[in-house]
Amino acid sequence: MNSDKLYRFLFQQKHVRGELVQLSASLDQMLLQHDYPLPVKQLLAELVAATSLLTATLKFDGDIAVQVQGDGPVRFAAVNGTDKQQFRGVVRMQSELQGDSFRSLIGEGYMLVTITPKQGERYQGIIPLTGDSLTSTLEAYFAQSEQLPTRLYLYTDIQQQHNRAAGFMLQVLPVEQQKAKADFADLVMLSDTLTQDEIFNLPTEQLLYRLFHQEEVELFTPQDVSFVCGCSREKCSAAIISLGTEVIKEHIAEGKLDISCEYCNTTYQFDSTDLTALLQQL
Numbered sequence: 001m002n003s004d005k006l007y008r009f010l011f012q013q014k015h016v017r018g019e020l021v022q023l024s025a026s027l028d029q030m031l032l033q034h035d036y037p038l039p040v041k042q043l044l045a046e047l048v049a050a051t052s053l054l055t056a057t058l059k060f061d062g063d064i065a066v067q068v069q070g071d072g073p074v075r076f077a078a079v080n081g082t083d084k085q086q087f088r089g090v091v092r093m094q095s096e097l098q099g100d101s102f103r104s105l106i107g108e109g110y111m112l113v114t115i116t117p118k119q120g121e122r123y124q125g126i127i128p129l130t131g132d133s134l135t136s137t138l139e140a141y142f143a144q145s146e147q148l149p150t151r152l153y154l155y156t157d158i159q160q161q162h163n164r165a166a167g168f169m170l171q172v173l174p175v176e177q178q179k180a181k182a183d184f185a186d187l188v189m190l191s192d193t194l195t196q197d198e199i200f201n202l203p204t205e206q207l208l209y210r211l212f213h214q215e216e217v218e219l220f221t222p223q224d225v226s227f228v229c230g231c232s233r234e235k236c237s238a239a240i241i242s243l244g245t246e247v248i249k250e251h252i253a254e255g256k257l258d259i260s261c262e263y264c265n266t267t268y269q270f271d272s273t274d275l276t277a278l279l280q281q282l
Contacts, residue, residue: 003023003024003025004022004023004025004225005224006020006021006052006053006085006223007021007219007222008056008219008223009218009219009220010217010220011183011215011217012215012218013215014180014186014187014215015183015184016171016173016183016187017173018168018169018170018171019056019057019167020167020204021052021166021167021225022165022200023048023052023164024162024163024164026227027045027048027227028162028163029227030048030088030089030227031044031045032161033264033265034265037097038158039097039099039100040074040091040093040097040105041163043068043134044077044079045156045163046134046154046165046167047066047068047078047089047134048087048089049156049165049166050066050079050138050152050154051064051079052081052087052167053167054066054081054113055081055082055085056085056223057146057169057171058083060115060117060120061117061118061119062082062083062115062117062118063081063082063083063115064080064081064114064116065078065080065081065112066079066081066112066113067112067113068106068109068110068111069111069112070106070107072095072103072104072107072108072109073093073094073095073096073097073098073107074092074106075092075093075094076090076091076092077090077092078090082228085223086226086227086228087226088227088263090263102132102133103129108129109129110128111127111128111138111141112124113126113141125144127140127141135154138150139151139152148172148174149171149184150170151169151170151171151184151191152167152169153167153168153199154166154167155196164200166200168194168199170188170191172184194211198210204222229261231266231268236259236270237270240259240275240278241278241281241282248278249279251270251275252275252276252279255271255272256269256271257269258270
């Protein structure tokens with residue numbers, strides 16, 4: 001498996017583009033720090049792969065946040081990504097699991113996609129959850145936001161000490177729509193034969209040849225995908241300073257203040273000496 005890379009490819013004779021992402025070490029970095037139940041880890045792994053594919057369809061410099069919210073046991077699942085394919089994710093639960101399907105985890109709710117470019121206006125799209133899978137909701141999102149037929153495949157392999165996820169996507173190009181949709185239907189029929197074993201274990205070139213050996217496929221240079229939390233002691237210090245004099249004094253009296261990052265579970269400890277030094281910066 002060509003781990004932690006995103007591949008873009010284009011069909012030379014058809015008006016369709018595609019993407020393939022494969023995650024391993026980066027997913028381990030995120031999931032092994034959390035004690036989520038297995039179905040929740042699978043959901044978050046799917047969401048990471050989906051966010052990576054979604055980010056790759058956007059030609060922008062900036063950040064993207066994909067959130068799923070509902071009234072089920074999983075109240076909130078979110079992945080934040082960047083145009084550099086750096087991601088972090090978190091899940092917040094509100095009750096015990098009653099099943100392991102997508103809708104039994106999330107219940108009734110919606111998906112929220114927020115795109116924040118470094119230059120330009122912020123965009124936010126909201127769509128109700130569709131069907132009993134993350135893929136069906138995302139396909140509906142593409143149909144609503146970009147009005148381009150899109151087919152998405154997500155796979156996970158979650159183990160005790162090692163995790164893998166992969167995503168595969170086909171999307172119509174916005175040209176000659178009638179021909180593009182016919183091309184898309186043909187390629188989807190071939191893509192439906194893709195197996196989990198193949199996407200996890202075949203080299204990318206071999207995988208594409210297996211699916212589309214009668215097509216002329218242009219494969220572009222892959223992009224690295226990585227887990228980047230972004231937390232630091234300096235950011236925690238700034239957050240403490242923002243609390244104000246009285247709150248900091250209360251924690252000085254208590255003798256310490258611990259701040260834990262919900263993305264990587266790192267805990268930053270500040271004793272009374274540290275807090276007094278921060279207080280002096282006000």
